[in-house]
Amino acid sequence: MGNADSLFFSRVLTELTLSFHIIYATIGVGIPLMIMIAQWVGIKKNDEHYILLARRWTRGFVITVAVGVVTGTAIGLQLSLLWPNFMELAGNTIALPLFMETFAFFFEAIFLGIYIYTWDRFENQKKHLLLLIPVALGASFSAVFITIVNAFMNAPQGFDLVNGQLVNVSPLLAMFNPAMPTKVAHVVVTAYMTSAFVLASIGAYRLLKGSNHVYHKKALFLTMKLGLIFSIATAVIGDFSGKYLAEYQPEKLAAAEWHFETEKGAPLILYGVLADGEVKYALKIPFGLSILAHSNPNAEVIGLDQFKEADTPPHYIHYMFDLMVTIGMWMVLLSLVYVVGTWRKWQFIFSKWFRWLMVLGGPLSIIAIEAGWWLDEVGRQPWVLRGIMRTKDAATTSGHVDTMLWLFAGLYLILGIGSVFVLWQMFRRNPVEQELADRAGEKAGVAK
Amino acid sequence: MTLEVLGITVLGVFLFGYIIVASIDFGAGFFNAFSTVTGKQHILTKVIQRYLSPVWEVTNVFLVFFFVGIVGFFPKTAYYYGSTLLVPASIAIILLAIRGAYYAFTTYGGLKHKRYTILYGLTGLFIPASLSIVLTISEGGFVTMLDSGPVLDYWTLFTSPLSWSIVVLSLTSVLYISAVFLTWYAQKAKDRAAVSLLRKYALIWAVPAIITAAGIIVEMKGHNPEHYQRLVDVWWLFALSVVFFAGTVFLLWKRLAYGFAFWLLIGQFTSAFLAYGISHYPYLMYPYLTIYDSFTNKAMATALVIAFIAGLCLLLPSLYLLLRLFLFNKAYVQGDRNDHA
Numbered sequence: 001m002g003n004a005d006s007l008f009f010s011r012v013l014t015e016l017t018l019s020f021h022i023i024y025a026t027i028g029v030g031i032p033l034m035i036m037i038a039q040w041v042g043i044k045k046n047d048e049h050y051i052l053l054a055r056r057w058t059r060g061f062v063i064t065v066a067v068g069v070v071t072g073t074a075i076g077l078q079l080s081l082l083w084p085n086f087m088e089l090a091g092n093t094i095a096l097p098l099f100m101e102t103f104a105f106f107f108e109a110i111f112l113g114i115y116i117y118t119w120d121r122f123e124n125q126k127k128h129l130l131l132l133i134p135v136a137l138g139a140s141f142s143a144v145f146i147t148i149v150n151a152f153m154n155a156p157q158g159f160d161l162v163n164g165q166l167v168n169v170s171p172l173l174a175m176f177n178p179a180m181p182t183k184v185a186h187v188v189v190t191a192y193m194t195s196a197f198v199l200a201s202i203g204a205y206r207l208l209k210g211s212n213h214v215y216h217k218k219a220l221f222l223t224m225k226l227g228l229i230f231s232i233a234t235a236v237i238g239d240f241s242g243k244y245l246a247e248y249q250p251e252k253l254a255a256a257e258w259h260f261e262t263e264k265g266a267p268l269i270l271y272g273v274l275a276d277g278e279v280k281y282a283l284k285i286p287f288g289l290s291i292l293a294h295s296n297p298n299a300e301v302i303g304l305d306q307f308k309e310a311d312t313p314p315h316y317i318h319y320m321f322d323l324m325v326t327i328g329m330w331m332v333l334l335s336l337v338y339v340v341g342t343w344r345k346w347q348f349i350f351s352k353w354f355r356w357l358m359v360l361g362g363p364l365s366i367i368a369i370e371a372g373w374w375l376d377e378v379g380r381q382p383w384v385l386r387g388i389m390r391t392k393d394a395a396t397t398s399g400h401v402d403t404m405l406w407l408f409a410g411l412y413l414i415l416g417i418g419s420v421f422v423l424w425q426m427f428r429r430n431p432v433e434q435e436l437a438d439r440a441g442e443k444a445g446v447a448k
Numbered sequence: 449m450t451l452e453v454l455g456i457t458v459l460g461v462f463l464f465g466y467i468i469v470a471s472i473d474f475g476a477g478f479f480n481a482f483s484t485v486t487g488k489q490h491i492l493t494k495v496i497q498r499y500l501s502p503v504w505e506v507t508n509v510f511l512v513f514f515f516v517g518i519v520g521f522f523p524k525t526a527y528y529y530g531s532t533l534l535v536p537a538s539i540a541i542i543l544l545a546i547r548g549a550y551y552a553f554t555t556y557g558g559l560k561h562k563r564y565t566i567l568y569g570l571t572g573l574f575i576p577a578s579l580s581i582v583l584t585i586s587e588g589g590f591v592t593m594l595d596s597g598p599v600l601d602y603w604t605l606f607t608s609p610l611s612w613s614i615v616v617l618s619l620t621s622v623l624y625i626s627a628v629f630l631t632w633y634a635q636k637a638k639d640r641a642a643v644s645l646l647r648k649y650a651l652i653w654a655v656p657a658i659i660t661a662a663g664i665i666v667e668m669k670g671h672n673p674e675h676y677q678r679l680v681d682v683w684w685l686f687a688l689s690v691v692f693f694a695g696t697v698f699l700l701w702k703r704l705a706y707g708f709a710f711w712l713l714i715g716q717f718t719s720a721f722l723a724y725g726i727s728h729y730p731y732l733m734y735p736y737l738t739i740y741d742s743f744t745n746k747a748m749a750t751a752l753v754i755a756f757i758a759g760l761c762l763l764l765p766s767l768y769l770l771l772r773l774f775l776f777n778k779a780y781v782q783g784d785r786n787d788h789a
Contacts, residue, residue, distance in 0.1 A: 066548055071545065073508060088523045098519070169745045170747060407538065414546065418549060
């Protein structure tokens, strides 16, 4: 196998691992917060349903977190195995947040172990809730630190290269790079948003499948409310991300928006197809791109004409952008209609078709996460470290990468099917009505 | 102490931690599977499950710490080991992933099947075997430097008696460490049948563990004379290790103080690990890579050390809490409590 093949298969394997891992990682970052909120509401309102909600989510969470942990270990090692040249440079410049991420993860792992095995140990539920705080903090900070590394890949700073030698390394400057604020905020908030909508789609599904229990209604309303808050936050931060890109990575923004010529008062192009260098069937929002990039309808936005073709990402990232933004906006709308509708007692939000839309919301949010990461990673090409190291110079020279790709593909298939199957079985065998009845029975037994 | 030595010491602590906790975990899985096949499942499963359940995730973190830390402190290892370990490390990751995920699936998800128990037990043997290749490669002679980069010579690796001895050593020590620990744990759980079976396993695996360990030193003489010479220089540490070993075996034989026996075992492995580490100094991979020429810059090293100390202040109390609630909590260990979500 030649080096070109090694590069190709290294890219495919990394894309595969990240695409699979990000599903479980996103859920893993967001769900602890949802559990915390549910348990807290339960304590506040003295409502057993919310406590049980937290408990059942925890059970499911343990399964997804297991897959997240093992695939996270895989990507952690694969970075060194597939991109040894990059990791040598990264080790010298951005190792600090990588190292801190393991601490955050360690912290989360310890308290998760404690939390799941102490459900009935405390008389006072509040004490048990306290144990969840380090889990949620650890999960969110894992995301923060890892995203800082990704931000650094987009906007490297905190070191100088003099004749190929690294000098003036400053780990803190590298961490607090220009890409960091928007990227970290975007990743963390979308994780919360996606988790809320995934949980909402479970509630909506149970209601559709005949269970009319108030437990599911409470779950659905709580998660849709949270989803609304986090999806609005996502939209706001998304706008800031556009401004960051215009300033620091104009080629990424230009490729994502199919903005070919530098111009003032640039329109925002949504959808459409690219045929022979011409944009067709697109929706053009006048001045849209100038507003997104600079908050000023007349501002000049740099186009792809300012860059050599060898330095710009592939044009197909525009489709990723469309997908991500469309789903994001759709979810804001859907959750807004649901929350307002519940409040104003609109009848159609209780209809079958509306519930199906909410069921679809979970998978759609995950698709948006995938599209977002593809936009981010492919949009950084041809660089692995923007302006410093090209992806093709970072890859391993080792053979057998293709064989490893097949092995890992098999692994993810086994883990994906296994986790879905186990979750399905777990909640089918023990439906909430049954568990509520069992608990009531237990309590009555104790009271006697 | 130079920053280089401080860095490798930090990593050494994590590697040693991983070796001990992972050995307990791997061995426990194997004994569990073995007892299933031989129809003694009723004796062991309970005690093993109770130990493993709250801590399995923590085990994995030690490994992650080690490989993230080594790239941080010694970035050149990413280049040398990253390029050469693609196949063995990938196999180890895949096995670890299947093992970790299916552990959660069976324990928390209610997926029960003999097949998974056996699969789980077998991965516990294959993972240390594939990970131990790293130690073999570090002795030199298996990696050639080409223009394109370092290349691992699989044929030499698979035909080398040294690499097979290290594989066998990893297996025997996994089983030995695990059996000694679980004997103590079963004792705390007041599970007499399990104690007597595990004690038997511990005594059975003690002999092969010490023989293979001694065998490696002999192998080293032929393979890497420089390292061998340095091993001989720290003979007193090995002597200490043997004394600890004899202590553990004596206590197990006499059915005395299983807790103390386990701490003696920790002493045995600590002194042997120290001897290995000191004699390996300053090489990370003979003869290409030392801790000095692969070290990161001073700013990063200082930042990592500070982060490490701050992290420990957070982790040590948390780990203590975990151990107090489960490992050393009477009601939990004896199975009176199970407050699982």
